[in-house]
Each structure stands twice: as C-alpha cells, then as structure tokens.
Amino acid sequence: MDRNVVIATILTALIMFVWLWWLAPPPPPPTTAARDSLQQEDTAAQEVIAQEEAPTAPGAPLLAGPLNDTLLAAARNGRARTITIETDLYEAQLSTKGATLVSLKLKKYKQYDFETPVQLVDTTKPGALSLVFTTPTNHLVDTRALYFRTATTADTIRVADEPVEVAFEVPVGDGRIRQVYTFLPGDYEVRLRVEQEGAATFSTIEGYELVWNGGVPFAERDRDDEARHSGAFARSGGELEKITLDGQRTEEKRLAGQVDWVAVKNKFFTAVMIPSGETRGAELVGERLGEPEDPSYWEDYAARLLMPRPEDGQVDEFRLYLGPMEYFRLARYDLGLYDMVDYGWDAFEWMTRPLAKFVFIPLFTLLGRLLGNYGLAIIVFALLVKIALYPLTRASFRNMAKMRELQPELEAIREKYADNPQKQQEALMKLYREKKINPLGGCLPMLLQWPVLIALWQYFQQSLIVRQQAFLWAKDLSAPDPILHLPFKIPLYGDFVAGFTLLMGLSMIIQMRIQSASTPSNPQTKILTYVFPVFIFAIFNRLSSALNLYYLCYNIFSAIQQFWINRSLEKEKTKAAVDGQGDRRAAQKAARKAAEARRRKQARTRR
Template sequence: MDRNSAIGLFLMAALLLIYLQFAPKPTPESADPAKTTAAAKASANTPGAAPAAPDSVALARQLGSFAAAAQGTAQTMELKNDLLTVSFSSKGGQVQAVRLHKFKTFFGQPLDIFDAQSAKIDTRFRTTDGRQVKLSDLYFRAEPQGTEALRFVADVAGGQIEQRYSLAPGSYEVGYQLRFNGLNQTLAQEALTFTFVDNVRQTEQDRKQNRNHTAINRYLVSGDHTVLFEASESPEEITVEEPLKWAAHKHNFFIAGIIADNAFSSGQLNSSVDLNDSTYLKTLSSTLKIPVTDVQQGKANFRFYFGPNSLDLLKTVAPEFDRNVNLGWGLFRWVNRFVVLPVFHFLEQFISSYGLIIVLLVVLIKLVTWPLTYKTYESQAKMKVLKPELDAIKAKYPDDQVKQQQETMKLNQSMGVNPLSGCVPTLLTLPILFAMFQFFPNAIELRQEPFLWARDLSTYDEFLKLPFELPFLGSHISMFTVLMTLSTLAMTYQSNQSNPSAMQGPMKFYSYLMPLIFFFVLNSFAAGLTWYYLVSNLVTMAQQAITRRFVDDDKVRAKLEANKVKNKDKKPSGFSARLADAMKAAQEREAQAKGAPRVARTDSDAADLDEEPGTGAADISPKKPRKTRRS
C-alpha cells in the first residue's frame, strides 16, 4: 500500500465515519407535555378501571344534537384477507387493530402493526353551534357488505355519518370513505381534523436500530417529500400549511400510512422519544386536515396502507410512497434502487440462501469495478519502481519541501506518472460503499433471513453475549464483524509486505489501526453488511494476487523509461503548468521571507511558462513603476 493509496483509504474512512455520525443526537427533554397528556389518557383507560356511566344531561350539553348517538355497546368487526386482519370498533367506527399474517416479530410473536393499546385513529369536527365532536364519542351501526367491505352508520342531527371500509384479496391497502349526509346545516364550514397517534413497539432485535429507523414521512401535492429526522431522540415537529397527499408512520420494516385521493388541506407531524420507556420505542403523531366540502360532497376518499416497507410494493401505492424505504440520498439511493436491488431480486429467483446471494453480489461488483482496481494496482507498481528516485530527491533536498515537490512533479511528468491515479479509483467506489451501508439495515428482503450462525441478516449476529456493556461496543460480539476485521488486517499486511518501503512510520501504524476502529463502529451493524465486507476483502486479496501476475516491475520500469524519452522535450501545460507556477511562486515567497536573494529565473524556466527569455514576465510579484528623476 503506497502513500497515495493510504491517503485515499484514510479519506474514505474519514468520509464514512462522518457519514455514519453526521446527525447529532440531542438529549431528550425531561418533560414533554404531549407525552404526559398521552400517559394520563392511557392510565385513564387502564383495564380494570370501571368506566364512568354516561350522563345524558352532560352528553347533551357536550354534543348537542349528536348526543343521541353517544350511548350504546361497542362491538368489534373484522375484514380479513390472506395478508392481514383489520379489526374495527363500532364505537367511533374506526380501525382498532391490524395484524400482518406473513410476518412475526424477532421474538416470534404475532406482528401487530396497530393495536388498541398502542395506537388510536380518530376524527373530530366542529358544529355550527360551536361544539367539538369526535367520531370516537359516537356509536355506529355496523353493516357488513359481503366479505370484503364494511359500513358504519350513525344517525345524528337529522342526518347520517357514514364510514365505509374495503379490503381486497392479496392487498395491504384498506379503502376508506367518510360521508356526512344531510348535515350541511349542522356542520361548521371548518376542516375536519384526522389524528393518528402511534406508540411504536419493538419488533426487531436491535432496539436502538428499530427506534432510529422509525419516523414519519409525508408527501405534498406540490411534489415535496420530507421525513422527520429518524435518529433523533428529542421531540421533532413539522407543520405543513399546504395540501398533503399522504403521511406514513414508518416502523423500520413496516408502515402504517394514509393516502388521500384528493388531498389533506394541511397538517402537523410530531415524534418524541422517552428513553426510560421500556414498552414503546417512539411516539408518532399525525394531525391532518380534511376539507369539509369533501365529506359533504362525497369526495373524502382515502386508503390506509398497513404492510411491509418493500420498494416493489410501495412504488405502486402512491406517488413517491416508495421513499419510505430509506436507501440513502442522492447518488447512493440511485445505486441501491437501480443497481443493487435489481441484481438482488434477480439472484433470489434462483438462490434461496441470502448469504450466498450476497457472495454473488460481491463477485459481480468486483468484476464490474476490476478496471478501477487494476488502475490502482498499476499505480502502486509505478510508485514502487520510482521509489529509489523519490528517495534520492528527499535526500538531496532534506530541508526544502517546496523543492522536493517541484522535483517530484518533474520526475512524475517525465515518467508519465499521475500520483492521483492510485487513490482516485478507490474514491470512485465510494458510492457503492455508502449505498451498502443504507441497503443492508433497511432491506426487508434480509429481515429474519438466517445464514450460518446469524439468525437475521438485517441486524447484528449475536455470536457472543457479554455479561456487561462496553463503551462503543455494546453487550455483544458480532462474529462476522470479527472476521471482517481480521480479513482487513490480513489484506493490509499483504499489501504492506508486497511493497515494504511504501508504508513506513505513522502511516503504517494507522493502516493497522483503522480496521480496529471499524470493528467498534460496525459491531452493531447488520450481519448482512459485515458478511458483505468480509467476502469483499477475501475477493480483493484474490484480485491482488492475480493482478500481480500481470503487473511486472521490469515491464513497468521499461514503460516508464520509454515515457521519459517520449516526454523529454514536452512542456507542462494546463493544470501541471499552473501547479508549477504556484510552486515557483511559493519558493520565491519563502526565499524573500528568509531574506535570501531572489531566485533567478533562467531562460529555460521562462520557456516552460511560454515567456520570452529575459523579460521577467514570470515574476508574479507586482512591480511599482520606476520614478524618473527630473533634470
């Protein structure tokens, strides 16, 4: 590993660490009024506590002409297909629970993406006499419409409130219609408020990862897409004053969202975390405004999505709904969506083991990037061959860094060597590197897929459980991370042994230190990711061994000598010429600062800069006009 490759490696490592730790994690507030209120409501509904009997006088005072529907007996109804079961309560006529049939929690329990204890959906509206009424205040009459639809009706104020739900076979989408019939004189001309409060439960092994990948996404009619900061542990809030198309509560690998056929007129999204709460990971809350004319004119049509956070499914649900799958941003998302995922899905048609699919993915990527890798090895061979000349320059000018750089640049130019060619190919592979860091923890395809000793490739493999927690490491040891670290150290040793003089002193020490740092960073990352990099390291070492058979030092020396003859009379141009000017100017400034005589420019120097000999045009220091003495 030569100096340029090392610089590329360290730059890549620094960028990666910055990328992983970019977002600050502020300390959560000690008291959140919204959470306190939610807790108070939860305790008020604690099982075993006898509900207060409704007072007809109080109900009439509170609900007015809607009070007649505020008494009754709650019933539970269901819509069910092969993918999910959706439960409804006749009190409010709203979704009460959703269970996904084809998924379990990491702990083997049924996966309820929504349940009556942790989440609640409600809608409130204002009457012309100023009263606030919630649908949860009212009892609805349930009317099944076959096996795929359900209708709830409440007779109120001389009219009806109607809610319709539908669930088609093989679908994660629940159709929803809200109608206010014959209530134009009773309903105030003010938007209805739809609320969805969601206390998210842990469903994955890694509680922290589960929480940090939980957030609210929303999409505006104007085309803007925004997500609340996922990893935040302090309250987050977004207020939207323009129409929204959809809002979605993302639970790492699953989504509970609502999409409007028209639009919500505005909304507010909130998330908060209580790190002392062992029951819930995060509280998500969406408050969306429904135009009153929509419910009066039969246009309040919506769809709920309760299902997996899968790109192939989400891209057909609504515009940009697939943004809920966090595949990174910009170029990294493009690489994952149009390169990694298609290859992944192609391979899974023929191979059932996702661990083997990852191996083939590594091999394919290495084959595609082999030309870049070969360029790196070729650059290393050139620098190795030039090592004696470079050492001679350092020995000749031990205390003059500028002169060392000038002479090194002249040597590189004469030999046709670009010193950046060793690290640029490495940096060009960065998009794939960063894309993988987003792909493996967020790909539902890997969720609960076992391989070797790993139970789940989407989270860390807990090979060794520690009886205590260590800083930066946690309470476990990931064997894939251990093997990846050892393979990285072996690859570094192999590279250093092949060119012992290229990496010396502190640089050599840091080349071995970086893999150890990454061991602590990646110990809690997805096993699929560390398995990927373990295989990648092994393939890279094989590539190095094969490539060395084609890159012969004697042939490289002969090629460089041929370049030297070819470039003998060639003048620097473009960036090289500008760099030479800058170095000469720096040398002159340094000489002037030390009080040394000005460096004389030769005619050959002037020729290098396309100047006329003896004109002094290369002097970058501004000259004052000479004063003429009057006689």
C-alpha cells in the same frame, strides 16, 4: 504500502467515523420543556370515556366536553363489537366504537422473537384511525369515542377472491357520518370512503382531520436502532417532509395546501394514507416516551390529513397502505413512498438512492430468487460488485506500482530541495509529467467506490428482503449475529461478539498484509494493518449481519484480486527485464559484429 494507500485508508476511517457519529442520536433535551401535543385526540377520546363511566349527582352541572353537545346525543351510548377481517396477508380487527382499526397483524412477518406477528396498530390506544372535527359550539370531537352502527352481522369475514366492504354509520345532529372500508384480496391496500351528510350542521367551516394515531409499534430487538429509522412523513409540493425525533422529546410540522400522502413508519413497516381529492394540508406530530435503554421506550407519532368540509353528497376517498416497506409494492403508487427510506447525507443521496433503487434492489431480488438463499445471494452480489469495480482496482494498483518505482527519484528530489518547498513541488510535478503518472491515481479510484459502498451500507441496514433470513449461524441477516455473549456491555460495541464482524476484521488484516507484501517496509502502514481492522471490528459489531457478510466477502475477493494483480505486475516486470536483457545482448552482438567488420575493413586497407 505507499503514501496514497495510507491517505486513502485514513480517509476511509474518517468517513466511517463521521458517518457513525452522524447516525448516533444526540443527548435528549430536558423533559420539562416537552409539549404533550400528540395526546390531543387521545385525551379527548379518554375524557369522553371517563364521562360515560363516571356517576353524575342529581342536579350537578354537566361536564364540559363533546358528549354534552346535543349533536352527539345519539352516539353517546352503545355496545362495542369487534369485526375480524382475514386475508392471506393480514388479520385486521374493526371496532364499532369509533369505526376504527384496533388491530392489524401481518401473517407473513414476525417480530424479533420469530413467533409474534408484526402489529401495525398501537393497541394501547382507542384505535388507529379517527376523524376529528370541531362542532359549531366549539367542542372537539374524536370519532373513536362514538358508537357506530353496522349492517355487518358476521364477527369474522374472510376475504377470498372478491373485495369485501364493511360500512359503519353514526348519526350526528341532523346529519350522519358514514365510513366504508374495502378490503382487497392479496393486497396490503385498504380503501376508505368517508361520507358526511349535513356536515354543515355538526362541524365548522374548517372541515375535519383524518388521523393515524400511535405510529407503527416497534418490531425489532434493537429499539434504539429502530427508533432511528422511525418517523412521520408527508409529501407536499413534490418534496418529502418528515419528523424523526433525533434526540428531541417532541416535534411537529404543519403543511398547508395539497398533500399527496402522509405516513408513519418504523424500520420495516408503514401505514400510509393517500387522499384522492383536495386537502387543506397535513400535520405530523411526534413524542418520545422514556429513554432508549428503558424496556418501555417508545416513539409515538401521529399523521393528520387536513380535509375541507365536504358538500352534501360529496364522498372523500382514501387509499391506505398498511404493510411492509417493500420497494416494488410502494413503487406502483408512483408517489415517492419509498423516499421514506433514508440513504444518507444529501451530498451522497443523489447517487446512493438511484444506485439502491435501480441497481441493488432489482439485482439482489433476482439473485435471491434464483439462488433460494439470501446469504448466497450476498456472496454472489459481492463478487459481481468486485468484478464491476475491477477496472478501477487494477488502475489503482498499476499506478501505485509506478509510484513505488519512482520512490528513489522522489526521495532524491525531496532531499535536494528540502529547503525550498516551491521548487520541490515543481520538480515533483515535472517528474510526474515525464513519467505520465497521476499522483492521485492510487487513492482516487478507491474514493470513487465510496458512493457504492455507502449505498450498500444503507441498503443492507434497511433491506426488508433480508429480514429474518437465515444463513449459517445467523438467524436474521437484518440483525447482528452474536456467537458469544459478554457478561458486561462495552459502550458503542455492545454485550456480544458478532461472528461475521469478527471474520470481517480478520479478512481485513489478511487483505492489508497481502497489499503490503509488495511494498517497502513502513512502520506507519504496519500500525494501520492492525489498528484499522480493530477499529472496524468495534464499530460494525452492532450492525446487520448481511452488511458484515457482504464486507467479509468483499474483502476476501479484494484480497484475491490484489494477489492476482500483484502476480501479474511481477510477471510483467520480469518479462520486461528479460526483454531488456535480450535487447542489450542483441545490441552487444550487433556492436561486436560492427567492430569485427571495421577491423576487417582496416586489415584490407593495410594490404
């Protein structure tokens, strides 16, 4: 294997190592500095609940809190009732206490156990949605602590062909708050109208907040991996803002002015709030609870839309997208919602994101629908990628073949100018120009493939379309495919052996042996032939089986291409040698004829 291949291989390993190091979460800071700002609204709601349940001694002073504000006297007591909304896509539950979502289960998506529906609401909290405002007497009010009334009498409502509205209302002082949910058939969008009559009598000039509490619960087996893809997001001024708790206990970000949307998400599912009118800004808050290795590990997020106080008769409208991170569903909003999906370093993202959005996603979706199996789609996809990159691969191998032929001359120049590096470099460049060879032509085409490979790396790691899709022994192409469980855990590797990762490592060995078959023996390259596949096998073991299946097929097709190109180059070399021999024979024959003609001419002259 010539030096260019060695350089390209080392650069490949270096890029992968740095990439994985960048993905790994840093160690957490001391917990004593953590700030429990995420619990502000939940604490207010729980304090109200505690006040309702705690006995009050006669003559004792009233506890300071929202319920002691006379504005909320009519909302202090009531009976919570749950209303179930069923559509083809999900089952939602609304509680009259807080007029909030207390559950939303997706029917078409299951958790890692393949049985439990994916839940978008943190059921440990009083509810997901709430309005938060401050009264003129400086009491913080979270509507999840208030009892609303509703005219809906049915406990279960089925959404069939027409949208269904469910309205809640609560009196507040001389005014009222009215929240109206509209559930659409065949859609993950829920519309929300917020009407506040007499808002000036029960809230300050600052207005109110529409809050999504609790983030989106984890749904995958690998919580550490899912946490890396979870966070709270907002779009302001055309830019994506986010917090992701990369090794931090708490984090928050406050935005001022107009905000297009706010959202929380885990790896594959999201809850988005899109305002139709003006906003005062937004606030994103996150807190990490526990450690990644703990069964109770959790990352808690809240997304808040800061809304101005409405005028009498004004209605604030919101669109809520509560569902999977499906590209085509999110793209129809034309608000950059899919930008929440991370496609790597900013240095590469200007290429990797367009490749994923406009090439990989449409093509892979089409292949999946045509073939009916996403494992087969991955194989065909890898073949198409290799065909598309064939001109680069062919140019790379041809350039390396020319470099191999030049090795004797290159070594002679290095020995001749061993004590003068400057002259040695000048002589080498002169030889390259004479032979019309680019010394970087062997590795540059390989490096040009990296934006494509990195985009595929990120796409398969976060592609909802392969989630819980089976192929051969892999039950879920979005997760590893263990074929052997170990009685111990190896750091960075895990406690299992993944099947497609093992095959991928073997395919790399075969590919590199084919590649080195036509090159001079080199101890360094022999070491790389075995060390590099082992290194890849170790770091890829915990990645998605879809990614490993893709690289397995990619390596197999690369080996076939290399074998074919090597044979073609050998045939061309043999043909050139035969043609050269023919030319020499023709020249020799012509020379003999010329010599014979001269002898005859000389003989005639002597006569």
